[in-house]
Structure formats: C-alpha cells, structure tokens
Amino acid sequence: DGGITQSPKYLFRKEGQNVTLSCEQNLNHDAMYWYRQDPGQGLRLIYYSQIVNDFQKGDIAEGYSVSREKKESFPLTVTSAQKNPTAFYLCASSIRQSGDTQYFGPGTRLTVL
Amino acid sequence: EDQVTQSPEALRLQEGESSSLNCSYTVSGLRGLFWYRQDPGKGPEFLFTLYSAGEEKEKERLKATLTKKESFLHITAPKPEDSATYLCAVPRGTDSWGKLQFGAGTQVVVTP
Numbered sequence: 001d002g003g004i005t006q007s008p009k010y011l012f013r014k015e016g017q018n019v020t021l022s023c024e025q026n027l028n029h030d031a032m033y034w035y036r037q038d039p040g041q042g043l044r045l046i047y048y049s050q051i052v053n054d055f056q057k058g059d060i061a062e063g064y065s066v067s068r069e070k071k072e073s074f075p076l077t078v079t080s081a082q083k084n085p086t087a088f089y090l091c092a093s094s095i096r097q098s099g100d101t102q103y104f105g106p107g108t109r110l111t112v113l
Numbered sequence: 114e115d116q117v118t119q120s121p122e123a124l125r126l127q128e129g130e131s132s133s134l135n136c137s138y139t140v141s142g143l144r145g146l147f148w149y150r151q152d153p154g155k156g157p158e159f160l161f162t163l164y165s166a167g168e169e170k171e172k173e174r175l176k177a178t179l180t181k182k183e184s185f186l187h188i189t190a191p192k193p194e195d196s197a198t199y200l201c202a203v204p205r206g207t208d209s210w211g212k213l214q215f216g217a218g219t220q221v222v223v224t225p
Contacts (some may be wrong), residue, residue: 006156042117042200042215043157058212090156101147101214104156 002027004105006091011076011110013085021076021108023091029103030096032074034061037088037107046089047075050096078110086112115140115205119216122152126223129190134219136201137183146184147213148177149200157200177178 004025008015013019026034031050035043049068063082068074074093078085089108094100115165120135138146145164149157159171162177169179174195176187187200198220 004156040217042217043202043213044215045212048212055220087156101159101162103159104149107154108155 004091004093004103006089006105006108008108009106011108013110015112015113016080018077018079019110020055021078021089021091023076023105025070025072025074025091025093025105027093027103028071029093030071030095031100032068033092033094034064034074034076034085035090036090037090043090046076058070077096085110085112115203115214117201117203117214119171119199119201120175121193121219122217123220124222126188126191128223128225131187131189132184133188134199134221135183135220136186136216138201138203138214139182139198140203140214141206143181146179147202148184148186149188149202151198151200151218153198160199188221191221191225193223196221196223 007022033048034046037043040067044060047058047066049055052068052071055066055068063079065077091105092102094102134145145162146164148160150160151157168179168182170173174189194195197219200218202215205212205214
C-alpha cells in the first residue's frame with residue numbers, strides 16, 4: 001500500500017537534547033512538508049521541500065533542521081534551540097505543484113521531559 | 114495577509130441531526146480549497162478539493178460547497194463515527210509555492 005509513515009509515534013526528549021523524527025513516503029511525490037500542531041491552533045509549516053537536495057523554511061523554522069537526500073525521505077531534527085518543542089508533528093507530501101493535494105502521515109507526538 | 118477562519122469552533126449534534134460547518138478565507142487568487150478530517154491523535158485524512166465557486170463534492174454523508182469567499186461542509190444525518198475535527202485549508206498567495214494556510218478546525222461530536 002502506498003502511503004506516508006512517521007516514526008516513532010511517541011517521543012520523549014530531555015531538555016538540551018536533539019531528536020530526529022522520521023518521515024518516509026512511497027507515493028513517488030516530489031514535495032514533502034513538516035507541520036507542527038498545537039491544541040486549538042491550525043497546522044503551522046516548519047519546512048518544505050520541492051525536490052531532492054532542496055528545502056525552504058516555513059513559518060516557524062527556528063530551532064528545527066531538515067535534510068532531503070532521497071526523494072522518499074524527509075527527516076526533521078528538533079534541536080535544543082527550539083524552546084517549546086512539545087507538540088504533535090505531521091509530515092505530508094504532494095505530487096509536485098502548488099495547489100496539489102497534500103497527504104499526511106500519522107504524526108509523531110513529542111514531549112519534553 | 115492570507116487568513117482562514119472556521120466556525121463554529123465546536124459542534125455537538127444528535128445522531129441524525131444535520132448541520133453545516135463554515136470555512137471563510139481571504140486569499141488572493143484562490144487556487145483550491147481543501148477539506149480534511151482529523152481523528153484524535155492521528156494525521157489529517159483528505160476529504161475534498163474544490164477549485165471554483167459553485168463547485169460541489171460529496172462523500173457519503175458529507176457535502177462540500179464553495180463560493181467566492183467561503184466554503185461549507187454539510188453533514189447530513191450524521192452518525193457517531195462522523196465525530197472528528199474538520200480542517201479546511203487554502204494555498205497561499207501566488208508567490209507562496211506549496212504553502213497551505215489552515216484554519217483552526219471545527220470539532221464535531223455526534224452523540225447516539
């Protein structure tokens with residue numbers, strides 16, 4: 001089955017640690033995205049990538065980093081510089097162009113201890 | 114600034130009690146409007162894309178419509194399994210490739 005997978009489902013981080021969230025898709029989509037979701041707020045864009053080896057900052061990129069070495073993979077690192085990282089993180093992908101439907105993975109819930 | 118506003122924030126329905134959710138937007142050059150369903154602790158599930166005013170799409174008990182300034186998601190004779198948060202989103206202005214502006218969602222609870 002084609003789809004988007006995210007791992008782990010739950011992640012706990014101690015203050016001062018970097019953690020990496022995995023996102024993999026087998027839909028052959030060119031574009032991939034990372035969002036953050038907090039209670040009562042809409043999804044906010046962290047980073048997005050249109051093609052391999054290229055990515056752009058979204059609205060709230062500070063304290064986060066990404067890489068796009070393979071078309072199928074778009075990992076997100078939450079660094080210690082992110083002051084309030086506890087949130088639900090969602091990865092999405094779309095075929096290519098602006099206006100294309102974005103399909104979402106199941107999400108990773110990150111909690112800072 | 115592109116904005117998407119959803120109302121109401123929460124909606125409690127009896128099973129079989131039809132209702133509508135609203136998504137109003139301010140964005141130049143609309144290039145589509147997306148509706149998603151999100152269950153607690155899960156990723157959003159795609160429902161519909163609408164591209165032009167007057168367009169309608171249906172899926173089971175859900176029907177989405179679009180005007181020049183807003184979209185409605187009508188839930189006809191809802192069942193408890195329709196309980197979820199419904200999100201709408203629009204692509205941002207013409208120079209914002211791939212970026213979607215999401216509303217905060219409407220949380221729907223359907224009781225038996």
